Amino acid sequence: MYGTSTPRSARRLPALAATVALGAGMLVTLTAPAAHAAAGANLPFTSVEAESATTTGTKIGPDHTQGTLASEASGRQAVRLASGQRVEFTAPRAANALNVSYTVPDGQSGTLDVYVNGTRLARTLTVTSKYSYVDTGWIAGAKTHHFYDNARLLLGQNVQAGDKVALVATNVQVTVDVADFEQVAPAAAQPAGSVSVTARGADPTGQGDSTQAFRDAVNAAQGGVVWIPPGDYRLTSALGGVQNVTLQGAGSWYSVVHSSSFVNQGSSAGNVHLKDFAVIGEVTERNDGSPDNFVNGSLGPGSSVSGMWIQHLKCGLWLTGVNDNLVVENNRILDTTADGLNLNGNAKGVRVRNNFLRNQGDDSLAMWSLYAPDTDSSFENNTVSQPNLANGIAVYGGTDITVRGNLVSDTNALGSGIAISNQKFMDPFSPLAGTITVDGNTLVRAGALNPNWNHPMGALRVDSYDSAINATVNITDTTVTDSPYSAFEFVSGGGQGYPVRNVNVTGATVKNTGTVVVQAEAQGAATFRDVTATGVGAAGVYNCPYPNGSGGFALTDGGGNSGWTSTWSDCSTWPQPGQGNPDPDPNRNLAKGRPATATGSQDVYTPGKAVDGDANSYWESANNAFPQSLTVDLGSSQTVRRLVLKLPPSAAWGARTQTVAVLGSTDGANYTTVAGAQGYRFDPASGNSATVALPSGTGLRWLRLTVTGNTGWPAGQFSEVEAYTAP
Known part of the structure; x- marks a missing residue:
C-alpha cells in the first residue's frame, strides 16, 4: 500500500516523489517568515510571483493536481501569456539582473522581450522546452513532470525599486511563474599567483573544447588557485584527480562552464574548493546510469563548494566516498x-x-x-x-x-x-x-x-x-x-x-x-x-x-x-x-483533479480534460448522439452552491449554446435532478464560460452534467467543470 518508489539503479535516485512563494498577491523575499526569522537562506535576490503582477495574460491555479502547470508553480499559481501578452512586475529592489522561472509548450521555444519603464531592451530572454517535460516511467506513480525552467539575463542597466519591468511573449506561449530581481556585483579580479585557464589554452568564447586546458591548469596549480576568467567555457568530459586546489571564477554570472559532468572521481585527498562560477549542463532527461552531475563522487576531506550557479544537470552534487567536513554553502x-x-x-x-x-x-x-x-x-x-x-x-x-x-x-x-x-x-x-x-x-x-x-x-x-x-x-x-x-x-x-x-x-x-x-x-x-x-x-x-x-x-x-x-x-x-x-477556502474548485467519466468521448478529448485545471484542453463527447453525460466524483459529500462551465477561451471557438441539466448523487448509483435542463450561452467575447447557481444546501458527491443540445457542435463540450461551495 505504501510503496512510493522502485529502487534506483544503484538507488535509482529516490522516487519518493514529492516547491517558493507564500501566496497570491504577495511579493516574496525568499527568506524566513516572521515566525522563524532564521528559516531559509539569506539570498542575494528578491522574488516576485507573476500572479501578483499586472498582466494581460491569464492567471492559472491554484492547483495541487499532479501533472498540471499550476501545481508545479511556486504558490501553485502562474500567468499564461499568449504571443503579444505581457506580465509587468514592480521591481522590489535595486537590480541589474533578472532570472525568470517559466514554461513553454512541449517542443516549442522562443523569446521574451524585456521592457523597463516602457522601453524595450535590446537583450531578450530565450525560452525553451528543451529541459522540461521529463518522463520517468520506471518510477511508480510518476507522470511527465519538470515543466518549468529558469532563464537569466544581465539587464545592462540598473533598475530601481518601484520601476516597472515587463516581460512580453513575442513568438510562443509562455507561462511565467516567478521573477528574481538581483543586484549583481562587478566581476571579481584574478587572485595573485593563480593559474588562469586561458593561459593554458581555454577558449572563453565557448567555441573550442577547453577540457584539457582546465586539466592542465589544475595540475599546475596544486596547492593554489585555478582562475576562471569571465567567459563561456565548453568542457566535453569531466575533470578527475582534483585535489589540493581551488577552482575560482569571477562570479557565477560571469564565469560560466558548459558541461554536463564537471568533477567525476571516486576518491580525493581533499582540500578542494569550488567557488564563484556557474556550471550549466545540457541534461534533458534522467539517466541514472550516467554521471551527469556537477560533482559525482568525492571531493575529499576539508573541501567546500560555494557561490556556485548549477543548472541543467541530473544532480547538483551526488557525493559518495569520503567527504568529511565538507561545506556546501x-x-x-x-x-x-x-x-x-x-x-x-x-x-x-x-x-x-x-x-x-x-x-x-x-x-x-x-x-x-x-x-x-x-x-x-x-x-x-x-x-x-x-x-x-x-x-x-x-x-x-x-x-x-x-x-x-x-x-x-x-x-x-x-x-x-x-x-x-x-x-x-x-x-x-x-x-x-x-x-x-x-x-x-x-x-x-x-x-x-x-x-x-x-x-x-x-x-x-x-x-x-x-x-x-x-x-x-x-x-x-x-x-x-x-x-x-x-x-x-x-x-x-x-x-x-x-x-x-x-x-x-x-x-x-x-x-x-x-x-x-x-x-x-x-x-x-x-x-x-x-x-x-x-x-x-x-x-x-x-x-x-x-x-x-x-x-x-x-x-x-x-x-x-x-x-x-x-x-x-x-x-x-x-x-x-x-x-x-x-472548507478553509470556499473558493476552492472541488472538481479539479477529481476522477471524471463520461458516456462517450471523441478521440483524445477525454473526460479528465474537463477537470485538469487547463481551460485550453477539453472533453468532447461522442458526436451526433445526444444525450451525453459527464460525471465527476468529488471524493466526499459536498455542499455545492455554484458551477462554472467553460469552453476554451480562444476566439477560434465560435459562440454557442449548450442545453445542460445538473444531477447529483450521494451513492454513485441513484441520481436526482439538481437543476433542470437549460440553455447556457458560451461566448469567447465574455470568457466562454457559464455560471450555474444551485439551490442552497445541495449536498452531493457525484456531479453529473447531461447535455442534450449544442448549437455549435453535435456533441457535449466542456474545457473545465468547476464546483464551489461559495455561491
Whole structure:
C-alpha cells in the first residue's frame, strides 16, 4: 500500500516523489517568515510571483493536481501569456539582473522581450522546452513532470525599486511563474599567483573544447588557485584527480562552464574548493546510469563548494566516498532532473547551508546512509522551492543528523516537505540512530497526494519504511502553513507495520491544513507539546494504523496544545480536504483533479480534460448522439452552491449554446435532478464560460452534467467543470 518508489539503479535516485512563494498577491523575499526569522537562506535576490503582477495574460491555479502547470508553480499559481501578452512586475529592489522561472509548450521555444519603464531592451530572454517535460516511467506513480525552467539575463542597466519591468511573449506561449530581481556585483579580479585557464589554452568564447586546458591548469596549480576568467567555457568530459586546489571564477554570472559532468572521481585527498562560477549542463532527461552531475563522487576531506550557479544537470552534487567536513554553502541549484544534493554513504561532519534550490526532479537535499552511516551532518538555513517529484529535504538513515532553519515550499507528487525515513532503497543501509534534530523549519504548501497509495503524504513525515525507528527524533519550533493534507505524518511506508518510536514534537504552529494535524498510520508513540493549530480542514488526528492490527500509535499530550483535539472517526475512509469542518477556502474548485467519466468521448478529448485545471484542453463527447453525460466524483459529500462551465477561451471557438441539466448523487448509483435542463450561452467575447447557481444546501458527491443540445457542435463540450461551495 505504501510503496512510493522502485529502487534506483544503484538507488535509482529516490522516487519518493514529492516547491517558493507564500501566496497570491504577495511579493516574496525568499527568506524566513516572521515566525522563524532564521528559516531559509539569506539570498542575494528578491522574488516576485507573476500572479501578483499586472498582466494581460491569464492567471492559472491554484492547483495541487499532479501533472498540471499550476501545481508545479511556486504558490501553485502562474500567468499564461499568449504571443503579444505581457506580465509587468514592480521591481522590489535595486537590480541589474533578472532570472525568470517559466514554461513553454512541449517542443516549442522562443523569446521574451524585456521592457523597463516602457522601453524595450535590446537583450531578450530565450525560452525553451528543451529541459522540461521529463518522463520517468520506471518510477511508480510518476507522470511527465519538470515543466518549468529558469532563464537569466544581465539587464545592462540598473533598475530601481518601484520601476516597472515587463516581460512580453513575442513568438510562443509562455507561462511565467516567478521573477528574481538581483543586484549583481562587478566581476571579481584574478587572485595573485593563480593559474588562469586561458593561459593554458581555454577558449572563453565557448567555441573550442577547453577540457584539457582546465586539466592542465589544475595540475599546475596544486596547492593554489585555478582562475576562471569571465567567459563561456565548453568542457566535453569531466575533470578527475582534483585535489589540493581551488577552482575560482569571477562570479557565477560571469564565469560560466558548459558541461554536463564537471568533477567525476571516486576518491580525493581533499582540500578542494569550488567557488564563484556557474556550471550549466545540457541534461534533458534522467539517466541514472550516467554521471551527469556537477560533482559525482568525492571531493575529499576539508573541501567546500560555494557561490556556485548549477543548472541543467541530473544532480547538483551526488557525493559518495569520503567527504568529511565538507561545506556546501551560498549556492544556487536549479532545474536538475534528479536530486539537488545527495550525501550517500560515509559523510561525516558535512554542513550544507544557505543554499537555494528550485525545480528538482527528485529530493532537493538528501542524506542516504548507504554502505556506512552519514554522521554528525546537517542541512541548515536552505530555501527549497518546487521539487516536482520528491521531498524537499530527506534523511534516509544516519546517526546524529540535524535539519534546522530551512524553508521548504510547494512539494509536488510523492513526497513531503521534510522526510525522516528508514527507507533503504538497497543494502547495506544504516538506519536512523542517535538523535535526529529537526528544528526551526518552515513548510509552506508541503505534502502531496501519493498516486501509488491514492493517499496523502504530510508536510513533515517520519517513516519506518524498512525498519523500526529507534533513534530519538526531536521536532521543534516547526511552522506548517497551507499544507494541502496533513502537517505531521507517522507511517511505515513499506506496509510492514514497523514502529515509529521516540518522537517528540515541541513548539509547532500549524495553519490551514487541508485534512488533519497528525496523520498516524504506524504503531509507535510521540509526545506533543505547545502545538497550536488553526484552520484545520477535517479533524485534529487521523489515527488508523496500517496494516490493520499492527498496533496503535500513542499520542501523549505534553501540555500547551490547542486547536486539534478532534479525532477522525472512520478508518475506512480518508478525509478529503475541508471535510468535517467548513472548507478553509470556499473558493476552492472541488472538481479539479477529481476522477471524471463520461458516456462517450471523441478521440483524445477525454473526460479528465474537463477537470485538469487547463481551460485550453477539453472533453468532447461522442458526436451526433445526444444525450451525453459527464460525471465527476468529488471524493466526499459536498455542499455545492455554484458551477462554472467553460469552453476554451480562444476566439477560434465560435459562440454557442449548450442545453445542460445538473444531477447529483450521494451513492454513485441513484441520481436526482439538481437543476433542470437549460440553455447556457458560451461566448469567447465574455470568457466562454457559464455560471450555474444551485439551490442552497445541495449536498452531493457525484456531479453529473447531461447535455442534450449544442448549437455549435453535435456533441457535449466542456474545457473545465468547476464546483464551489461559495455561491
